[in-house]
Every structure is written in C-alpha cells, then in structure tokens.
Amino acid sequence: MGEVHGLDFIDDRTLVIANRDGLVAIFALPSGEPAGRQCDIVPIREITGGLFCKLKTPGSVAARHESRGRVSLLVCNNYRDRVTRHVVDRWGYRAWKNQALLKRGLSIPDGIALSHDGQWIAVSSHGTNDVKLYNMSARLGPDTEPAGILQNANYPHGLRFTGDDRQILVADAGSPLLHVYDRDAGWSGSRTPSRSVAVLDDETFGRGRASVEEGGPKGLDIDRSNSVVAVTCEVQTLAFFSLTSITGRPPKFEPS
Known part of the structure; x- marks a missing residue:
C-alpha cells in the first residue's frame, strides 16, 4: 500500500482499500479485537480491472451487495475522471465483470457514497466544485447525465447519506465546514446546503492551508447507529461529532 485514500467494509471482517498509486486491494481482517x-497482513485479492477498463489512480471505493452473493466495487479513478464498477464473488473475490460506470460531468472524483435504499450514487467532483447524483433505477453508463447536483461546496471530498437517506453530508476540503443537503421531494435537480457547520477551528484549518484546495475536512463517515459522525483530515487525525449537532435535527433512522 502506498497512497492509501479510500476504503469500505464489504462485511465486518473484510475491507476493500483504494490505493492511488496502485490498485484496489481486499483484506481479511485478523480475528479477535x-x-x-499491530498486524502485518497481505491482500487476499488485488483488483486490476479488465482489458478495456483498467484501474488508474483509484482513490475512493464503495461496496454494494448484489444478488447471488456478489459484490460490486464502485471505484473513483481520480485522474481518469470516471467511476468504474468491478463485480466480485464472495468466494475468493475474483472480478468477473469490469465496466466504466460513470464519467459525464466528473472532474477528479474524490468521494463516493451509496444511499441505503440502493437508489442513488453520490460522487464528489473536485474539479467542478460540486457533487453529482446518479439515479440507479436507470441504466448507467459513461454518458449518463447526473440527475441531481449539490452546489456551493468549495472542494467536496468525503460524503455520506444519513441512515434515512433524507440528507447528505459533504466534507469541504477547501473550508473548515461540513455541508448538509436535504432531499426534500427527491434528489433530482440542483440544491444548495441547508446548513453548514465548522468542524475545524481557525488555527487548525490554517495549519493545513497549503492551497485553496486544502486545509478542510476530507474523510467522512456516519456510524451504524446513525448518531455519530467521524471526520478526518491531515491536521486532525480523527474527530467525532453527534449527528444531531451537524444536521440540526434528531435522526429518524432506527438501526435494525
């Protein structure tokens, strides 16, 4: 592993990691707490892509469970300006299908998230300063137009749907803020943040301000209980916030 960038859990013991200067690697975590x-482990599989769909600068990855025990790995190829899909089985994780999934409107896709109802893919687009939303109920391909756009994030990076899919949180690498977007009647169309919350103080933000594109939060996740937000960036290794303090409303999702 070199320039490790994004990761996702396929299940509680299996982790997929995107490596910007290499490939996508799948690891089985050691048993026990x-x-x-400190453990040294080797990947159980490395994903390279197919003949006409080679992985190049993979930065962020999301795992989506499919039928018949298969898993789709959706990978942001940062400097190829596209998202690719790699379908693996759960018995060895060998990729049997590789395809270019999304490209239209993307410029340096830095983050990717899936809605919990399986209907939407959100991709942060660094070069266009917005987040593109694609409807998964339609057939997707490189020429698919985004159905929705989240605006007014300087340099969007990590992003997550809340557990009820009513809101999306977006980390803004170019400011000290997390932005909150509301679904309203649906995710189609353009919208601006309903709320923006500082998760870095001015001093911490300034220490990471090497350029207008840096200094702010990058990594972002919401825990399984839909109550805690985790945020990370270069100068703040890991910080936790209550989801309510970010969204301004109590969560409506009850974990199963």
Whole structure:
C-alpha cells in the first residue's frame, strides 16, 4: 500500500482499500479485537480491472451487495475522471465483470457514497466544485447525465447519506465546514446546503492551508447507529461529532 485514500467494509471482517498509486486491494481482517495490536497482513485479492477498463489512480471505493452473493466495487479513478464498477464473488473475490460506470460531468472524483435504499450514487467532483447524483433505477453508463447536483461546496471530498437517506453530508476540503443537503421531494435537480457547520477551528484549518484546495475536512463517515459522525483530515487525525449537532435535527433512522 502506498497512497492509501479510500476504503469500505464489504462485511465486518473484510475491507476493500483504494490505493492511488496502485490498485484496489481486499483484506481479511485478523480475528479477535483490534485494540492494542499491530498486524502485518497481505491482500487476499488485488483488483486490476479488465482489458478495456483498467484501474488508474483509484482513490475512493464503495461496496454494494448484489444478488447471488456478489459484490460490486464502485471505484473513483481520480485522474481518469470516471467511476468504474468491478463485480466480485464472495468466494475468493475474483472480478468477473469490469465496466466504466460513470464519467459525464466528473472532474477528479474524490468521494463516493451509496444511499441505503440502493437508489442513488453520490460522487464528489473536485474539479467542478460540486457533487453529482446518479439515479440507479436507470441504466448507467459513461454518458449518463447526473440527475441531481449539490452546489456551493468549495472542494467536496468525503460524503455520506444519513441512515434515512433524507440528507447528505459533504466534507469541504477547501473550508473548515461540513455541508448538509436535504432531499426534500427527491434528489433530482440542483440544491444548495441547508446548513453548514465548522468542524475545524481557525488555527487548525490554517495549519493545513497549503492551497485553496486544502486545509478542510476530507474523510467522512456516519456510524451504524446513525448518531455519530467521524471526520478526518491531515491536521486532525480523527474527530467525532453527534449527528444531531451537524444536521440540526434528531435522526429518524432506527438501526435494525
């Protein structure tokens, strides 16, 4: 692993990691509790892509469970300005299908998230300063137009749907803010943030301000209980916030 960028859990013991200067690697985590341990492990599979769909500068990845025990790995190829899809089985994780999935409107896709109802893909587009939303109920391909656009994020990076899919949180690498977008009647069309919350103080943000594109939050996730937001960037390794403090409303999702 070199320039590790994005990751996702395929299940509680299997992790997929996107490596900007290499490939996408799948790891089986060692058994037992992780706290207080240091382990060297090797990937159980590396995904390279297909003949006409080679992985190049993979940055972020999302795992989507399909029928018959298969998993789709949706990968942002950062400097190829596209998202590719790699379908693997759960018995060895060998890729049997590789395809270019999304490209229209993307410029340096830095983050990707899937809605919990399986209907939407959100992709942050660094070069166009927005987030593109694609409707998965339609057939997707490189020429598919985004159905929705989230605006007014300087340099969007990590992003996540809340557990009820009513809101999307977006980390803005070019400011100290997390932006909150509301679904309203649906995710189609353009919208601006309903709320923006500082997750870095001015001093911390300034220390990481090497350029107008840097200094702010990048990594972002919401825990399984839909109550805690985790944020990370170069100068702030990991910070936790209540989801309510970010969205301004209590979560409506109840975990199963």
